[in-house]
Amino acid sequence: MVQYQPALDRTFGALADPTRRGILEQLGHGTATITELAEPFQMSLTGLKKHVRILEDVELVTTEKVGRARRCNLGPRRLEDAQQWIETYRQMLEARLDRFGELLERTKGEQR
Amino acid sequence: MVQYQPALDRTFGALADPTRRGILEQLGHGTATITELAEPFQMSLTGLKKHVRILEDVELVTTEKVGRARRCNLGPRRLEDAQQWIETYRQMLEARLDRFGELLERTKGEQR
Numbered sequence: 707m708v709q710y711q712p713a714l715d716r717t718f719g720a721l722a723d724p725t726r727r728g729i730l731e732q733l734g735h736g737t738a739t740i741t742e743l744a745e746p747f748q749m750s751l752t753g754l755k756k757h758v759r760i761l762e763d764v765e766l767v768t769t770e771k772v773g774r775a776r777r778c779n780l781g782p783r784r785l786e787d788a789q790q791w792i793e794t795y796r797q798m799l800e801a802r803l804d805r806f807g808e809l810l811e812r813t814k815g816e817q818r
Numbered sequence: 819m820v821q822y823q824p825a826l827d828r829t830f831g832a833l834a835d836p837t838r839r840g841i842l843e844q845l846g847h848g849t850a851t852i853t854e855l856a857e858p859f860q861m862s863l864t865g866l867k868k869h870v871r872i873l874e875d876v877e878l879v880t881t882e883k884v885g886r887a888r889r890c891n892l893g894p895r896r897l898e899d900a901q902q903w904i905e906t907y908r909q910m911l912e913a914r915l916d917r918f919g920e921l922l923e924r925t926k927g928e929q930r
Contacts, residue, residue: 710836710840712836714833714834714836714839715834715835715836716834717834718830718831718833718834719830719831719834721826721830721903721904722826722827722828722829722830722831722834723827724822724824724826724827727826727903728822730907731907731910734907734910734911734913734914736914780911780914784908784911785904785907785908788904789901789904789905789908791833791839792833792897792900792901792904793901795842795843795846795897796896796897796901798843798846799846799892799896801846802846802848802892
C-alpha cells in the first residue's frame with residue numbers, strides 16, 4: 707500500500723513524547739529560548755536540549771545562536787508525510803469495515 | 819493549545835516503526851496469522867509477536883486464537899487523535915507563517 711518511508715520512523719518517534727509535542731505547541735505561539743522552553747516543563751536545560759535536538763533532526767524545529775542564548779523556532783516540516791500515512795490508513799480501515807458490512811448483509815440474505 | 823494526551827505517546831510510538839506500519843498495511847488487505855505476517859519481514863515469530871503486542875496495546879490490532887494459530891485483524895482505533903493533533907499543529911504553523919508574512923509586508927511598507 708505505502709512504500710517504506712524511513713523519515714516516518716523518526717517523525718512519529720519525535721511526536722511520541724509529551725515534552726516534544728509541548729515544545730512544538732509552545733513554539734506555535736512564537737520563538738523561544740531554550741531557557742524559556744524549559745520553564746513550563748520544570749526540566750533541566752540539558753534534558754530539554756536533547757528533546758530540541760531530536761526535533762531539529764526531523765526539521766520540526768530550527769535553532770540559532772543569539773548572543774549567549776539559543777533561540778528556537780518552528781522548522782520547515784509540515785508533517786504532510788505523517789498526515790498522509792494516517793489518512794491512507796483510515797481509508798483502508800473504512801474499506802475493510804465496508805467489506806465486512808457487505809459480507810454480513812450477504813450472509814443475512816442467504817439465511818433468509 | 820492541546821492538552822496532554824498520554825494515549826498519543828503510545829500511538830505515535832507504535833507508528834514509529836516500519837515493521838509495525840507494515841503489519842497494519844498488510845492487515846488492511848485482510849486478517850492474517852502471526853506466521854503469515856512474519857513472512858514478508860523475514861523476522862522470527864518471537865520478534866513479530868512483540869510488534870503485534872505493541873499494536874494490540876494501542877488497539878490498532880486485535881488477535882484471537884484459532885486452533886493453534888493466532889489470527890490478527892485491524893483493531894477499533896481509527897487514529898482520530900493522532901490525525902487531530904497533526905491537523906491542529908499544521909493550522910498553527912500556517913498561522914505562524916501568515917503572521918510572519920504580514921510582518922514582512924509591514925516592514926517593507928515602512929521602508930518605502
